[in-house]
Amino acid sequence: MLRRFTVSLEDKLLARFDRFLKDRRYVNRSEAVRDLIRKALVSREVEADREVVGVISLVYNHHQRQLQDKLTELQHQFHHDVVSTTHIHLNHDDCLEVIIVRGKASRAKALADRLIALRGVKDGTLTMSAAGPHLH
Numbered sequence: 001m002l003r004r005f006t007v008s009l010e011d012k013l014l015a016r017f018d019r020f021l022k023d024r025r026y027v028n029r030s031e032a033v034r035d036l037i038r039k040a041l042v043s044r045e046v047e048a049d050r051e052v053v054g055v056i057s058l059v060y061n062h063h064q065r066q067l068q069d070k071l072t073e074l075q076h077q078f079h080h081d082v083v084s085t086t087h088i089h090l091n092h093d094d095c096l097e098v099i100i101v102r103g104k105a106s107r108a109k110a111l112a113d114r115l116i117a118l119r120g121v122k123d124g125t126l127t128m129s130a131a132g133p134h135l136h
Contacts, residue, residue, distance in 0.1 A: 007033070045130040046105040053083075054108040054128040056099040056115060063093060064120025071097065071115060078111045094122070102131060 009017065017029070026032040046052060060067060075082050081103040088096040099115070101108045108128055116124030 042128070042130045046128055049104050049106045051103065051131040052105045052108055052128040053131045054101045054105075054112070054126055056097075056101060056108075056112045057123075057125050057127075058097045058099070058115055058121055059090070059123040060095055060097070060118075060121045061093055062089075062095045067118060067120040070118050074111065074114055074118075075099065078107065081107050081111060 017032070021029060021032050024032070026035075058071070060071075062068065075085065078101070081101045083100040083102050085100070086098045088098075090096055099111075101111060105128060109126060112124065112126035115121065116126075
């Protein structure tokens with residue numbers, strides 16, 4: 001069921017919001033507001049250390065000594081949280097590893113921080129979303 005409500009904005013803020021809608025290719029303001037609300041609620045779930053799903057992306061030099069062993073060892077230490085791992089060879093030197101995790105936000109962040117800090121990891125990110133259906 002959809003409910004309507006009114007929002008009042010200053011002209012300048014509304015103009016900026018409309019540019020945001022256009023840049024992101026939103027069809028209407030309502031969908032953009034729904035997405036912004038969902039993002040705020042997901043952020044609260046993460047802050048409250050609730051159940052999340054996350055994607056850890058790592059780009060690293062596979063020639064770095066013992067790095068692959070360390071990546072695997074850390075994932076085994078968090079085996080209850082790791083759902084899946086995908087490994088892609090980007091070029092002769094670099095690999096992309098994508099690790100899907102599910103569990104407490106703090107554990108996902110702890111694993112991501114430890115992986116990203118390893119010597120030889122060139123770039124790493126963690127993206128989290130709420131795992132519960134109550135936000136969608």
